[in-house]
Amino acid sequence: MKKIFKWILIALVAILFILTFRFLYLKSQPKEVVYELLDTKKADLQKTTVATGNVEPRDEILIKPQISGIVEKIYKEAGENVKKGDVIAQVKVIPELGQLNNAESRVRLAVINGKQAKKDFNRIKKLYKDQLISREEFEKGAIAYQQAKNEEQTAQDALDIIKSGITKNTAEYSNTMIRSTIDGLLLDVAVKEGNSVIMSNTFNDGTTIATVANMKDLIFKGKIDETEVGRIHENMQVKITIGALQDISFKAILEYISPKAVEQNGANQFEIKAAVEVPDSVMIRSGYSANAEIVLAKANQVLTVPESAIEFKGDSTFVYTLVSETPQQTFERKAVEIGLSDGIQIEVKKGLELGTKIRGAIINKK
Secondary structure, eight states: OHHHHHHHHHHHHHHHHHHHHHHHHHHHSOOOEEEEEEEOEEEEEEEEEEEEEEEEESOEEEEOOSSOEEEEEEOOOTTOEEOTTOEEEEEEOOOOHHHHHHHHHHHHHHHHHHHHHHHHHHHHHHHHHTTOSOHHHHHHHHHHHHHHHHHHHHHHHHHHHHHHSOOSSSGGGOTTEEEOSSSEEEEEEOOOTTOEEOOOOSSOOOOOOEEEEOTTSEEEEEEEEHHHHTTOOTTOEEEEEETTSTTOEEEEEEEEEEEEEEEETTEEEEEEEEEEOOOTTOOOOTTEEEEEEEEEEEEEEEEEEEGGGOEEETTEEEEEEEEEOSSSOEEEEEEEEEEEEOSSEEEEEESOOTTOEEEEEEEEEO
Protein backbone atom coordinates (compact mmCIF):
# COMPACT_ATOMS: atom_id res chain seq x y z
CA MET A 1 0.00 0.00 0.00
CA LYS A 2 2.84 2.32 0.88
CA LYS A 3 4.51 1.64 -2.47
CA ILE A 4 1.34 2.67 -4.32
CA PHE A 5 1.17 5.99 -2.49
CA LYS A 6 4.87 6.54 -3.22
CA TRP A 7 4.42 6.03 -6.94
CA ILE A 8 1.35 8.27 -7.00
CA LEU A 9 3.30 11.06 -5.28
CA ILE A 10 6.17 10.69 -7.74
CA ALA A 11 3.72 10.87 -10.65
CA LEU A 12 2.11 14.04 -9.29
CA VAL A 13 5.48 15.71 -8.84
CA ALA A 14 6.45 14.76 -12.38
CA ILE A 15 3.18 16.15 -13.80
CA LEU A 16 3.63 19.37 -11.84
CA PHE A 17 7.19 19.70 -13.14
CA ILE A 18 6.07 19.17 -16.75
CA LEU A 19 3.26 21.72 -16.45
CA THR A 20 5.59 24.30 -14.88
CA PHE A 21 8.16 23.76 -17.62
CA ARG A 22 5.49 24.13 -20.32
CA PHE A 23 4.16 27.34 -18.71
CA LEU A 24 7.61 28.89 -18.51
CA TYR A 25 8.38 27.89 -22.08
CA LEU A 26 5.21 29.43 -23.45
CA LYS A 27 5.75 32.57 -21.43
CA SER A 28 9.27 32.98 -22.76
CA GLN A 29 8.10 32.90 -26.38
CA PRO A 30 7.82 36.39 -28.05
CA LYS A 31 4.21 37.61 -28.48
CA GLU A 32 2.90 38.97 -31.73
CA VAL A 33 2.25 42.72 -31.49
CA VAL A 34 -0.55 44.25 -33.57
CA TYR A 35 -0.19 47.93 -34.50
CA GLU A 36 -2.70 50.48 -35.71
CA LEU A 37 -2.20 51.26 -39.39
CA LEU A 38 -2.18 54.95 -40.34
CA ASP A 39 -2.66 56.52 -43.78
CA THR A 40 -0.66 59.34 -45.28
CA LYS A 41 -2.89 62.06 -46.71
CA LYS A 42 -2.96 65.55 -48.14
CA ALA A 43 -4.12 68.31 -45.79
CA ASP A 44 -3.79 71.98 -44.96
CA LEU A 45 -1.61 72.75 -41.95
CA GLN A 46 -1.11 75.90 -39.96
CA LYS A 47 0.89 76.65 -36.85
CA THR A 48 -0.78 79.06 -34.46
CA THR A 49 -0.08 80.72 -31.16
CA VAL A 50 -2.64 81.95 -28.66
CA ALA A 51 -2.32 85.10 -26.56
CA THR A 52 -4.59 85.63 -23.57
CA GLY A 53 -5.87 89.03 -22.56
CA ASN A 54 -8.91 91.31 -22.52
CA VAL A 55 -11.09 93.28 -24.89
CA GLU A 56 -11.49 96.91 -23.88
CA PRO A 57 -12.14 100.34 -25.40
CA ARG A 58 -9.19 101.99 -27.06
CA ASP A 59 -9.72 105.10 -24.93
CA GLU A 60 -11.55 105.46 -21.63
CA ILE A 61 -12.26 109.13 -20.85
CA LEU A 62 -12.26 110.12 -17.18
CA ILE A 63 -14.77 112.89 -16.46
CA LYS A 64 -13.50 115.14 -13.64
CA PRO A 65 -15.02 118.29 -12.07
CA GLN A 66 -13.67 121.77 -12.69
CA ILE A 67 -14.64 122.83 -9.16
CA SER A 68 -14.57 121.28 -5.69
CA GLY A 69 -17.77 120.63 -3.77
CA ILE A 70 -20.51 118.09 -3.02
CA VAL A 71 -22.32 115.94 -5.58
CA GLU A 72 -25.86 117.31 -5.44
CA LYS A 73 -27.51 115.30 -8.22
CA ILE A 74 -26.64 112.41 -10.54
CA TYR A 75 -28.54 112.32 -13.84
CA LYS A 76 -27.06 109.25 -15.55
CA GLU A 77 -26.35 105.62 -14.66
CA ALA A 78 -23.62 103.25 -15.81
CA GLY A 79 -24.63 101.50 -19.03
CA GLU A 80 -26.40 104.49 -20.58
CA ASN A 81 -25.34 105.95 -23.90
CA VAL A 82 -24.45 109.64 -23.69
CA LYS A 83 -23.77 112.39 -26.19
CA LYS A 84 -21.09 115.02 -25.96
CA GLY A 85 -22.38 117.75 -23.63
CA ASP A 86 -24.93 115.59 -21.80
CA VAL A 87 -25.09 116.38 -18.08
CA ILE A 88 -23.96 113.46 -15.94
CA ALA A 89 -24.00 115.07 -12.50
CA GLN A 90 -24.29 118.41 -10.70
CA VAL A 91 -21.88 119.62 -8.06
CA LYS A 92 -22.83 122.05 -5.31
CA VAL A 93 -20.04 124.41 -4.30
CA ILE A 94 -19.13 124.57 -0.61
CA PRO A 95 -17.41 127.96 -0.23
CA GLU A 96 -14.23 128.38 1.78
CA LEU A 97 -14.93 130.83 4.62
CA GLY A 98 -11.87 133.00 4.06
CA GLN A 99 -12.62 133.46 0.37
CA LEU A 100 -16.31 134.08 1.15
CA ASN A 101 -15.51 136.83 3.67
CA ASN A 102 -13.11 138.54 1.25
CA ALA A 103 -15.67 138.40 -1.57
CA GLU A 104 -18.44 139.85 0.63
CA SER A 105 -16.13 142.65 1.80
CA ARG A 106 -15.27 143.43 -1.83
CA VAL A 107 -19.00 143.65 -2.68
CA ARG A 108 -19.72 146.00 0.22
CA LEU A 109 -16.82 148.26 -0.74
CA ALA A 110 -17.87 148.23 -4.41
CA VAL A 111 -21.43 149.23 -3.45
CA ILE A 112 -20.16 152.15 -1.34
CA ASN A 113 -17.82 153.31 -4.11
CA GLY A 114 -20.61 152.93 -6.64
CA LYS A 115 -22.98 155.14 -4.68
CA GLN A 116 -20.31 157.79 -4.27
CA ALA A 117 -19.43 157.60 -7.96
CA LYS A 118 -23.08 158.11 -8.87
CA LYS A 119 -23.33 161.24 -6.70
CA ASP A 120 -20.12 162.61 -8.19
CA PHE A 121 -21.35 161.95 -11.73
CA ASN A 122 -24.72 163.62 -11.10
CA ARG A 123 -22.88 166.70 -9.79
CA ILE A 124 -20.53 166.76 -12.80
CA LYS A 125 -23.45 166.32 -15.18
CA LYS A 126 -25.23 169.37 -13.68
CA LEU A 127 -22.09 171.47 -13.86
CA TYR A 128 -21.57 170.46 -17.49
CA LYS A 129 -25.18 171.31 -18.28
CA ASP A 130 -24.64 174.75 -16.77
CA GLN A 131 -21.47 175.04 -18.89
CA LEU A 132 -19.30 175.45 -15.78
CA ILE A 133 -16.89 172.60 -16.72
CA SER A 134 -15.38 171.39 -19.95
CA ARG A 135 -16.54 168.37 -21.93
CA GLU A 136 -13.26 166.58 -21.11
CA GLU A 137 -13.98 166.76 -17.37
CA PHE A 138 -17.54 165.52 -17.97
CA GLU A 139 -16.27 162.49 -19.92
CA LYS A 140 -13.74 161.66 -17.19
CA GLY A 141 -16.54 161.72 -14.63
CA ALA A 142 -18.70 159.44 -16.82
CA ILE A 143 -15.82 156.93 -17.19
CA ALA A 144 -15.20 156.89 -13.44
CA TYR A 145 -18.89 156.23 -12.79
CA GLN A 146 -18.95 153.38 -15.37
CA GLN A 147 -15.82 151.82 -13.82
CA ALA A 148 -17.44 151.90 -10.39
CA LYS A 149 -20.56 150.13 -11.75
CA ASN A 150 -18.39 147.50 -13.47
CA GLU A 151 -16.44 146.87 -10.27
CA GLU A 152 -19.70 146.40 -8.37
CA GLN A 153 -20.92 143.84 -10.92
CA THR A 154 -17.53 142.06 -10.99
CA ALA A 155 -17.45 141.84 -7.20
CA GLN A 156 -20.98 140.42 -7.13
CA ASP A 157 -20.10 137.83 -9.81
CA ALA A 158 -17.02 136.78 -7.84
CA LEU A 159 -19.19 136.31 -4.75
CA ASP A 160 -21.74 134.27 -6.71
CA ILE A 161 -19.01 132.01 -8.08
CA ILE A 162 -17.61 131.37 -4.62
CA LYS A 163 -21.07 130.68 -3.18
CA SER A 164 -22.65 128.64 -6.01
CA GLY A 165 -20.09 128.22 -8.76
CA ILE A 166 -22.13 130.21 -11.30
CA THR A 167 -23.24 133.74 -12.09
CA LYS A 168 -26.46 135.00 -13.65
CA ASN A 169 -24.64 135.84 -16.87
CA THR A 170 -22.75 132.55 -17.17
CA ALA A 171 -25.31 130.02 -15.90
CA GLU A 172 -25.34 128.43 -19.36
CA TYR A 173 -21.63 127.61 -19.07
CA SER A 174 -21.71 126.57 -15.42
CA ASN A 175 -18.94 124.23 -14.39
CA THR A 176 -21.14 122.88 -11.60
CA MET A 177 -22.84 120.78 -14.31
CA ILE A 178 -20.53 117.85 -15.06
CA ARG A 179 -20.89 116.97 -18.74
CA SER A 180 -19.68 114.18 -21.00
CA THR A 181 -16.85 115.28 -23.27
CA ILE A 182 -17.47 112.59 -25.94
CA ASP A 183 -20.20 110.42 -27.44
CA GLY A 184 -20.10 106.94 -25.96
CA LEU A 185 -21.18 104.48 -23.29
CA LEU A 186 -21.11 105.43 -19.63
CA LEU A 187 -18.94 102.63 -18.21
CA ASP A 188 -18.96 103.75 -14.61
CA VAL A 189 -20.30 106.46 -12.32
CA ALA A 190 -17.76 106.53 -9.53
CA VAL A 191 -19.57 108.84 -7.09
CA LYS A 192 -22.87 109.01 -5.26
CA GLU A 193 -25.02 111.93 -4.26
CA GLY A 194 -23.48 113.55 -1.21
CA ASN A 195 -19.89 112.56 -2.04
CA SER A 196 -17.21 115.25 -1.83
CA VAL A 197 -15.26 115.90 -5.02
CA ILE A 198 -12.21 118.01 -5.73
CA MET A 199 -10.90 119.51 -8.93
CA SER A 200 -7.52 118.48 -10.29
CA ASN A 201 -4.54 120.57 -9.29
CA THR A 202 -0.77 120.39 -8.89
CA PHE A 203 -1.00 118.02 -5.96
CA ASN A 204 -3.66 115.52 -7.07
CA ASP A 205 -5.52 114.26 -10.13
CA GLY A 206 -8.93 115.25 -8.86
CA THR A 207 -12.02 113.09 -8.31
CA THR A 208 -13.27 110.97 -11.21
CA ILE A 209 -17.00 111.51 -11.60
CA ALA A 210 -17.55 109.03 -14.44
CA THR A 211 -15.83 107.01 -17.16
CA VAL A 212 -17.04 107.22 -20.77
CA ALA A 213 -15.78 105.21 -23.76
CA ASN A 214 -16.57 104.66 -27.43
CA MET A 215 -17.52 100.96 -27.46
CA LYS A 216 -17.31 100.83 -31.26
CA ASP A 217 -13.55 101.30 -31.12
CA LEU A 218 -12.29 98.24 -29.24
CA ILE A 219 -8.87 96.65 -28.95
CA PHE A 220 -7.55 93.35 -27.66
CA LYS A 221 -4.72 93.71 -25.15
CA GLY A 222 -2.74 90.61 -24.28
CA LYS A 223 0.73 89.11 -23.91
CA ILE A 224 2.76 86.72 -26.05
CA ASP A 225 5.84 84.70 -25.14
CA GLU A 226 9.28 85.81 -26.32
CA THR A 227 9.79 82.49 -28.19
CA GLU A 228 7.03 83.49 -30.62
CA VAL A 229 7.16 87.27 -30.71
CA GLY A 230 9.78 87.18 -33.48
CA ARG A 231 7.31 85.44 -35.82
CA ILE A 232 4.60 88.09 -35.65
CA HIS A 233 4.40 91.58 -37.10
CA GLU A 234 2.00 94.49 -37.35
CA ASN A 235 -1.01 94.15 -39.69
CA MET A 236 -1.27 90.37 -39.21
CA GLN A 237 -4.77 88.88 -39.14
CA VAL A 238 -5.92 87.80 -35.67
CA LYS A 239 -8.95 85.76 -34.59
CA ILE A 240 -10.47 86.84 -31.29
CA THR A 241 -12.64 84.52 -29.19
CA ILE A 242 -14.40 85.71 -26.05
CA GLY A 243 -15.28 83.27 -23.29
CA ALA A 244 -18.53 85.05 -22.43
CA LEU A 245 -19.74 84.91 -26.06
CA GLN A 246 -19.84 81.26 -27.12
CA ASP A 247 -19.51 80.21 -30.77
CA ILE A 248 -18.61 83.72 -31.93
CA SER A 249 -15.24 84.84 -33.23
CA PHE A 250 -14.15 88.31 -34.30
CA LYS A 251 -11.63 89.50 -36.85
CA ALA A 252 -8.85 91.78 -35.67
CA ILE A 253 -5.69 93.39 -37.03
CA LEU A 254 -2.49 93.33 -35.01
CA GLU A 255 -1.37 96.94 -34.64
CA TYR A 256 1.13 97.04 -31.76
CA ILE A 257 3.92 94.85 -30.36
CA SER A 258 5.71 96.14 -27.29
CA PRO A 259 9.45 96.72 -27.76
CA LYS A 260 10.06 95.81 -24.11
CA ALA A 261 9.39 92.53 -22.30
CA VAL A 262 7.72 92.13 -18.93
CA GLU A 263 8.62 89.16 -16.74
CA GLN A 264 5.60 87.09 -15.80
CA ASN A 265 5.73 83.72 -14.01
CA GLY A 266 9.43 83.43 -14.82
CA ALA A 267 8.99 84.04 -18.57
CA ASN A 268 9.45 87.14 -20.68
CA GLN A 269 6.14 88.36 -22.14
CA PHE A 270 5.53 91.09 -24.72
CA GLU A 271 2.33 93.12 -24.79
CA ILE A 272 0.35 93.15 -28.04
CA LYS A 273 -2.70 95.12 -29.19
CA ALA A 274 -5.12 94.34 -31.98
CA ALA A 275 -8.01 96.41 -33.34
CA VAL A 276 -11.21 94.34 -33.10
CA GLU A 277 -13.98 94.46 -35.71
CA VAL A 278 -17.32 94.28 -33.88
CA PRO A 279 -20.65 93.93 -35.76
CA ASP A 280 -23.42 96.32 -34.73
CA SER A 281 -25.56 93.34 -33.69
CA VAL A 282 -23.10 92.23 -30.98
CA MET A 283 -22.59 93.96 -27.65
CA ILE A 284 -19.19 93.56 -26.03
CA ARG A 285 -18.63 94.71 -22.47
CA SER A 286 -15.39 96.33 -21.42
CA GLY A 287 -12.94 93.92 -19.80
CA TYR A 288 -14.19 90.64 -21.31
CA SER A 289 -11.51 87.92 -21.12
CA ALA A 290 -10.45 86.86 -24.60
CA ASN A 291 -7.97 84.79 -26.58
CA ALA A 292 -6.19 85.95 -29.72
CA GLU A 293 -5.20 83.24 -32.20
CA ILE A 294 -2.40 84.26 -34.55
CA VAL A 295 -1.31 82.12 -37.52
CA LEU A 296 2.49 81.92 -37.49
CA ALA A 297 2.90 79.69 -40.57
CA LYS A 298 0.73 77.68 -42.98
CA ALA A 299 1.10 75.05 -45.69
CA ASN A 300 -1.66 74.06 -48.12
CA GLN A 301 -2.33 70.52 -49.39
CA VAL A 302 0.87 68.91 -48.19
CA LEU A 303 1.57 65.25 -47.36
CA THR A 304 0.86 64.69 -43.66
CA VAL A 305 1.00 61.94 -41.05
CA PRO A 306 0.11 61.96 -37.33
CA GLU A 307 3.02 63.43 -35.41
CA SER A 308 2.78 60.56 -32.92
CA ALA A 309 3.94 58.17 -35.69
CA ILE A 310 7.27 59.97 -36.13
CA GLU A 311 10.36 58.55 -34.40
CA PHE A 312 12.88 61.22 -33.45
CA LYS A 313 16.49 60.23 -33.02
CA GLY A 314 19.03 63.03 -32.80
CA ASP A 315 18.62 65.22 -35.87
CA SER A 316 16.98 62.42 -37.85
CA THR A 317 13.33 61.40 -38.13
CA PHE A 318 11.89 58.01 -39.12
CA VAL A 319 8.61 56.24 -39.77
CA TYR A 320 7.80 52.54 -40.04
CA THR A 321 6.05 51.66 -43.31
CA LEU A 322 3.95 48.51 -43.74
CA VAL A 323 5.60 45.70 -45.73
CA SER A 324 3.19 42.84 -45.08
CA GLU A 325 0.10 42.14 -42.94
CA THR A 326 0.19 38.30 -43.18
CA PRO A 327 0.99 35.99 -41.55
CA GLN A 328 1.90 38.87 -39.20
CA GLN A 329 2.58 42.59 -39.56
CA THR A 330 6.04 43.52 -40.73
CA PHE A 331 7.39 47.06 -41.10
CA GLU A 332 10.34 48.81 -42.67
CA ARG A 333 12.05 51.74 -40.99
CA LYS A 334 12.40 54.71 -43.36
CA ALA A 335 14.08 58.06 -42.90
CA VAL A 336 11.85 61.04 -43.72
CA GLU A 337 12.21 64.80 -43.89
CA ILE A 338 9.54 66.65 -41.93
CA GLY A 339 8.20 70.20 -42.13
CA LEU A 340 5.41 72.18 -40.51
CA SER A 341 3.49 70.75 -37.56
CA ASP A 342 0.24 71.87 -35.95
CA GLY A 343 0.79 69.67 -32.91
CA ILE A 344 -1.34 66.82 -34.25
CA GLN A 345 -0.42 66.38 -37.90
CA ILE A 346 3.04 66.95 -39.34
CA GLU A 347 4.19 67.60 -42.89
CA VAL A 348 6.43 64.99 -44.57
CA LYS A 349 8.52 66.65 -47.27
CA LYS A 350 10.53 63.62 -48.42
CA GLY A 351 10.59 59.85 -47.87
CA LEU A 352 6.89 58.93 -48.21
CA GLU A 353 4.27 58.72 -50.90
CA LEU A 354 0.56 59.44 -50.68
CA GLY A 355 -1.45 56.43 -49.49
CA THR A 356 1.47 54.63 -47.80
CA LYS A 357 0.41 52.89 -44.60
CA ILE A 358 2.61 53.45 -41.56
CA ARG A 359 2.82 52.04 -38.07
CA GLY A 360 0.86 53.72 -35.33
CA ALA A 361 0.17 52.83 -31.70
CA ILE A 362 -0.05 49.26 -30.39
CA ILE A 363 -3.56 47.86 -30.57
CA ASN A 364 -3.05 44.39 -29.09
CA LYS A 365 -0.51 41.71 -28.19
CA LYS A 366 -1.38 38.12 -29.23
